[in-house]
Amino acid sequence: MPKQSKIYIKEWLAIKPYHKQVKTDSYYLGLCNKVKDALVLANSDIDGIGLYSSDIDLISCLLVSYFEDIISETNIWTTFVRLHDKMYGKKLPFYHMHEYFEKEINEQDIAFLLWYFIYIFTKEIEDKPFNKYTIIAASKVMEIFDDEYEFAPENKDLKKTYSLDETETDYYEVRKFIDKIAFNTYLFFPDTGMELIRQTENLIEEKNAESEENLASMMNELRDTLLFNLNTKLLSLKANEWAAEILGKQHASYYDLKSVGNKFRSYFLIESEDNDNIILEHIATRQLFSVTKKSIDFLQLFKSKGSVVLMGMANWKGEWWFSGISVFISNDRTSRLIKDERESITSKKEIPLTKEEKEINTEILHKQEKVFLQLNKDRRISFVKTSKLDDYLHNFIKSYNISIGQSGKAPKTKTGIKVGDIDETVVVFFNQKTGIELAYVPNAFPAKENSDFDKYKSNKDTFNLLTTYQISTELANYCIDNYKDKLSFFNTDFGKLILENSDFLLRFWKGRSYHSKP
Template sequence: MTNDKLRIYSGDWKTLHPYTGSAPTDLYYITLSNKVLAAIRPIEELLADDDYRKIDDSEQKELACMLTAYFEDIISQTGIFQAFSRVYHRQYGKYLPFYTLDSDYIPGEINIEDIQFLIWHYHMQLNNLDVAYSPALDTFAAIAADVMALFETEYETAPENEKLIHYFQLDEKEQHNLYALHSRFLWLCTQSYLFSNNGFLLEDQAESLADEAKEADLKEQIPDMVNQLCNDFGFNQVTEFMRLTPPRWLAEVLGESSPLYASLMSMGHKYTGYYRYEGGNDQVTRFRHIASDRVLEVTNRSLVGLPRNMKAPSLILRTGFVEWNGQWWLSGQITSYEDSEDLIGQITGDDDEYNLFEPDDELPDDEQQVILTDILATTEGEDGQTLDESDTAWQALLSDEIGEEFFIAQVRAGQIKGLCFYDDPGNLLLDNLRFVTEYVKR
């Protein structure tokens, strides 16, 4: 009798897809994902239970689905991985980090290096970056080789997923609909195979927000608060790859020839805070941000359906605006509160609210230096284990208080020593320092 835990079913496969129901190609790819799983399992079974490289049965299924979704992406030419390799090439002059690519590597087709990179990416995100896996691990290479052999036998006959292709083909109306665009780039950067860990980050943030709301006796507001969180996340989340946000990744997936490319690249940060309605005309409506006194002229096209009572001068509105194609647009949930001195005091006394429109700056160098010195001087971990310089270097990389530029400068100056991937005899991390630092510190 087959153990259900050792097979991939429709529900497992659909988690990496944006549509409801099934696609005609799902059965083919579910069958293929089980073949991928069968290729992964014997390699994992050779590892001892306490081997840091070993992943459990459910994780093997996730990895198999991820790699099969990559294959489906290449076959269907939806362009997700091709967008990644193109952006990486634009910045670094090659199509992938870590690996030496020869003439056999063809962008937009299946490549063993792509598969090995995705295996590394899965393991890194699975452990929240706590383990500095080497992209050159022998187990990663072995899995990649076996999966590549499987994909090569299927390459000429594998079907395109027309339903997935259609998802990225926006009609004229959708191209001018901010909510239609948001749903696509939010899915791309939270649930697609390349960015699915961002979805888990969003879930964690939503759970924390709900817990805080319950403690503050605001349980009835949780749905609205989570709705706003998800909307903000779609616009503002900095992904692990090259620091691109979801709108920019959708632009890259659609490609520079798309009429949406420049439009999506122009999409700015979303600013959610407390505002007052200030009136307007037939083109725009003005909203004043209370803490900073900044006035935004918002296109009326984004206010269709806004209740009239939301425009009362006596109300304080909590909502968000994003600049798109040179205009401000309202996006997401809007909540109203009666004006009061207590609420105004809370709003104006909140540093985050006061600095809403200011860019996030790194700490001054002298403060970062103090933090770095403390981290590098640590000799014992939380569980009592002895830390060497490679351990503390990795902890410095993980620190949210040490900025990207400061960290790279200290590595290059020789203050941070021993920075490397675990079990990596070479210099893969140092040779890819900028990419890895962005990947971790995004």
């Protein structure tokens, strides 16, 4: 086997929540190179799995970070295992747990992490957790960790980094802590950390004509937005939820961390101020927001009543804090902007729904569901040709309007879907959380009403139904609950593995869209 290039300290520090080398880093860097040799050797024993050298370098660092986490008791991995056990009654997906030692290194941990990391880098979804490379590589890495377990040094700096003062009330200090979890923690770096890198690179490319100052502001806003909006592939949780769980329920800020967020950015009118807050009116909805002065360094800019500002804010401990960027709009643009914002449906949806608004939405969905079921003989799903879809939806809207005492008239519905040479079948599903949903996966539903079901296209449609984030969790589960025994896909080894771990994998594949919202 040819001599491999070494992994250097810069690569190791790239996935750390700190950037200055600490005394234990040299030891763990040496371990990274041992693990790399083992991964390369395992790859040479079989045909290979399509990993680049740089991928193997990063995977080596990530696996050693898992080992460092266990040794240093930083509670990252143990939190994932605990939550998975709480949700599914077993420590990990896929693997048997006959011999599993909590808070210690385990070969099953390494195998699962290899599956997870390899998926991230190759997108080989069907690459089973039991493939030859995963098993061989996990065994070789476990041998290394086992030999080092008694002698590995605890990284006290790392443990300190993953702590938060019990008395901390400053939103910005809390945000820094959450940021470390989201973007610089080994378990999430290949997922949310690399997503931040990708989107930042795209932003720089798109906005290369901007000044350095403007570009820096845009990058900060992007990071701030992703921090509160991204869900991890593992368990589909947000970074603030992971932060809370890593600290544990015994921490004074646990429940505040779980609820921090509702970060959004929109246009506001400056209304007034009191001793503690700046009062802003959300232009689109006319709703008032009190933003704590603790979060604003440039208070003099908020003295001008009637001025318009584009700004972000997030809720922490029951207070709204400035978060992200703020841009004051020139006076010559405010009149037109206010008019446009008042009429903008998109802008009205930017702010978090109140409890009353959520209840109204739920009631509307209940009424729509009743009409849908009446029109479809109590079936939650229907199969409609593309050429007839506009008429189908128009009839639904008309029937709904009649049911709530409005005119039977309804605007002519146009989906914008063009009918090609083949008049395709569309799955129309009523999702109790979002309303009517359309999906082009008819061959995942072998219903007697689906006359165009094609068993030869069934595996592809079923696979797309499960893995495509644009298709809801509810529709995927409807398929599993009602048709799993009639679909050949679920008789394959891969299909059986999905059924055994369906919710975990739906969270993994669908990410943020796992949580359907109106």
